Amino acid sequence: MRRRILIAKVGLDGHDRGAKVVARALKNAGFEVIYTGIRQSPEQVVATAIQEDVSLIGLSCLSGAHIPLFRRVMELLKEKNLDVPVFCGGTIPPSDVPILKKMGIKEVFGPGSSLKEIVEKVKEMIGDDRYSS
Amino acid sequence: MIDTLLEKIRNGDEIALSKLITLMEEDEGVRKKVIKKIFACPVKGRIICFTGPPGVGKSTLIDQVLSILTSEGNKVGVILVDPRSPFTGGSLLGDRIRMQRHATNPRVFIRSLSCAENPEGVSRSVKDILKLMALAGLDYIIVETVGTGQIAVEVSHICHTTVLVLMPNMGDDIQMMKAGILETADIYVINKSDLNGAELTEAYLKDNVEKRDGWTPPIIKTVGYNRATVVPLVEKIKEHLSKESCRYREKVKGLLTTMFMDHLDELALKFLKNNPHFEKVVDEVAECKKDYYTAIEELFEKMKKEVLKDD
Numbered sequence A: 001m002r003r004r005i006l007i008a009k010v011g012l013d014g015h016d017r018g019a020k021v022v023a024r025a026l027k028n029a030g031f032e033v034i035y036t037g038i039r040q041s042p043e044q045v046v047a048t049a050i051q052e053d054v055s056l057i058g059l060s061c062l063s064g065a066h067i068p069l070f071r072r073v074m075e076l077l078k079e080k081n082l083d084v085p086v087f088c089g090g091t092i093p094p095s096d097v098p099i100l101k102k103m104g105i106k107e108v109f110g111p112g113s114s115l116k117e118i119v120e121k122v123k124e125m126i127g128d129d130r131y132s133s
Numbered sequence B: 001m002i003d004t005l006l007e008k009i010r011n012g013d014e015i016a017l018s019k020l021i022t023l024m025e026e027d028e029g030v031r032k033k034v035i036k037k038i039f040a041c042p043v044k045g046r047i048i049c050f051t052g053p054p055g056v057g058k059s060t061l062i063d064q065v066l067s068i069l070t071s072e073g074n075k076v077g078v079i080l081v082d083p084r085s086p087f088t089g090g091s092l093l094g095d096r097i098r099m100q101r102h103a104t105n106p107r108v109f110i111r112s113l114s115c116a117e118n119p120e121g122v123s124r125s126v127k128d129i130l131k132l133m134a135l136a137g138l139d140y141i142i143v144e145t146v147g148t149g150q151i152a153v154e155v156s157h158i159c160h161t162t163v164l165v166l167m168p169n170m171g172d173d174i175q176m177m178k179a180g181i182l183e184t185a186d187i188y189v190i191n192k193s194d195l196n197g198a199e200l201t202e203a204y205l206k207d208n209v210e211k212r213d214g215w216t217p218p219i220i221k222t223v224g225y226n227r228a229t230v231v232p233l234v235e236k237i238k239e240h241l242s243k244e245s246c247r248y249r250e251k252v253k254g255l256l257t258t259m260f261m262d263h264l265d266e267l268a269l270k271f272l273k274n275n276p277h278f279e280k281v282v283d284e285v286a287e288c289k290k291d292y293y294t295a296i297e298e299l300f301e302k303m304k305k306e307v308l309k310d311d
């Protein structure tokens, strides 16, 4: 019954349309999505993940500062001993993908990713039979 | 495992609290075990319910109340019950957005619950989860529910203080609510009183609010964005809490009544399910061989003998 997903928008830019669209698609796929709004710090993301007992974290960043921000999230998760998979999306250049994966981020969805693809991959990451079709 | 988690929760472990809430949400058996273990433990946590129609500003007010209470050194837990989208199976829980500035405050613990799968189940698990939070060393526990329908009334039974939040220009809407939560609230708030029409809501409220059990429910006007307007609300909440005993017994009575009826419901449904005698009676009534009053009386007698006696 692991099925809660946190969708958080980090960084100082104020655009969250992409994150909201993903949140809604995951909701329609049957998940419980906790959405925290824009301008979340890595500390807020990790505190929320703990309090909401989520099984998966989706990070979005459009400010260009994704590498240091996502790295900080991964560090804090490790510090707190939280074993929750993380995926990310936003304006991420392909050359950054290997760096992000090396940090431990499971999936990176660039600007061209389809919602269908995201939902399918999320079902895989969350590893629940209920959702694999 | 429950014992280990409870021990950690008593020592302020957030991760353990969060995990046990999930287990309680998903499994009635766990809830019963937890409640039986913890109910008699002395706790200081007082439970406050914020209820009212969607969009009146409950989450915004809770955000301010969190600032005020934590600045006095209190630890506060928040449960946000979101009733949206019961049909798609999934849910999008967004009440947290309004209070995310408190996410990293070590004195604050916020948890969202959805009603997506089973609304009655939620009101049952919410009351148990509130009890658990009271054990976690929190001074106050705040619960947000949408104040229409049974869930709000049921949740309010377990709360020491219920705050009904309304906004300007609500007349007919209040009339519609009359039967339920309007009568159980301890404090009324007219939020968004920066907008016109607060007098209309106030007039309707004054018509409906009366002194009961030694407490006259106050009507307070607030502006969600303005902390100073929320301070009097917090003071009233504390005043009511200090006199909580005046109505708490009545609430417990309401709670036990609801739970007792639920229990009877379950027993009765279990009795009827796959019961050959019931199927026979259905045929008799369908063929007009027996009237339904007699049929029900007979069924009830049979249930009393079979279920209630040796249960």
Ligand SMILES: Nc1nc2c(ncn2[C@@H]2O[C@H](COP(=O)(O)OP(=O)(O)O)[C@@H](O)[C@H]2O)c(=O)[nH]1
Residues within 6 Å of the ligand: B053, B054, B055, B056, B057, B058, B059, B060, B061, B095, B098, B191, B192, B193, B194, B195, B222, B223, B224, B225
């Ligand atoms: N004008 C005005 N808007 C408010 C006030 N309090 C909250 N709001 C806005 O009302 C909307 C709903 O608020 P929210 O707290 O989410 O309401 P809830 O659904 O009752 O939890 C939001 O856009 C708030 O910014 C207020 O006092 N005045």
Ligand SMILES: [Mg+2]
Residues within 6 Å of the ligand: B058, B059, B060, B095, B144
């Ligand atoms: Mg709300």
